[in-house]
Amino acid sequence: MITLPFAVALAASVLSTSFISGVFGMAGGMILMGLLLSFTGLAPAMVLHGLSQIAANLARAWSWRQHIVRPVVLRYTIGALIASLIVVSGVVAPSKPLALILIGLVSFAGLHLPHRLTPTVMVPSQAVGCGTLCTVLQLIAGVSGPILDVFFVKTELGRKEIIATKVAIQSIGHVLKLIYFGRLLLIEGGAISPTAVLLATAAAVLGTLLSRSLLDALSDATFARWSRWLIAAIAAISLAQGLVLTFEGIG
Template sequence: MSGTIAFGLFAVVFVTSALSGVFGMAGGLILLWFLLLALPATTAIVVHGVIQLCANGSRAWFSRHYIDWRIVAFIASGGALAALGLALIDYTPNTAVVSLLIGLMPVLVWIPKAWFRFDASRPHHALSCGVVAGGLTIAAGVSGPTIDLFFIRTQMDRRQVVATKAAVQVISHSIKIVFYLHAALVLSKGQWGMVLLAIPFAILGTRSGNAILRRLTDANFRYWTRWIVTAIGVFYFLQGLWMVT
């Protein structure tokens, strides 16, 4: 990994971790795009998982008093079921499929409340969230917009949403890393060294984003989450169409 790419990685990790620290997602989508430029899809997903595991872990720790562990348990159970199903069919991703899947995700955050009333605080909804989001985390590398569909309609405030989603993502990324563990062996020791050096930038970015989150109102939090994720999704979708045509 060249010095230029390493510097770019550190900068992107910091900025995207700060963005996720504010909105609970979005940053991971941008980070994965950067990694897909330099690595095969499977390897990029593993590296993304390692960095996001640390970023989400620090975010969960900084906001640990706001985590709803009951919701985390149900979603994690659903994620484990999804991983088992994908393992049985021997799923293998590619960049075009990943781009199209991520590009379609933001549509979910615009579904009118009157259509669906998903609520992560309900056990069966949380379990369903785990199955769907867990499957997408493995298939596409990320699932933030899908998880948000189950949280944006709860009565939780922005701090509870970000904290609980961070804990969920820690488990989701852990499952993803195990699922694609064979891809980790493709990277050299030097490349993994750069990844490990990027982890402190993820933690610093998360801490910076957490400070901004405290200044946001719940209304602004939900408004900007939708628009930012939608803009990223449109970019991914157009990239995916370009790759398959």
């Protein structure tokens, strides 16, 4: 059973961040992760985050299914599976502060690279690499949105193709994260209230449905401009969080 204040905070957090992600395909998940970590522990936060994001992404993917660029989804999935094997085997296990710093630095670099040097999911090998990098970061830090956005921000895809394709591949990452942290939660003997799960998934779907009208109203040029601003803002926050955690660890 969950308390009323927790239920209100959870529903408001998931609803608002799902709306943001529904419009821009970014930012909401990272904001939600920070909010959930303030409510509960790491493993429960990761599981709730994964469940709500899967619900929101599946709702968006179904709504925009005709715009999904399927070859990109397939190549990203290959990279995501490679990343899962790497993390589970313990070959790569950097700290959360390092992962957050990497997200911030790579995102800023991607925004300022010349167009010909900017990574893009439209190149097959880079789409696989994107899946590998983003999934490793997702399993370590819980988020990878700014890095994923860099691979889309300078493509020639329209806003609906970007949103549809991103939510399809993000669903894959969240499923893998849910399996990974769900296993840790069971090992720790923890549990999540079914009421919290239902509330989070319902709020995620509602926020996604409410966002469609605003996305329809945006032009591709406005979407691209606001997306770059959001990437820069989130990258700065990620970098700051990573540095703070690093110095706290040193202290």
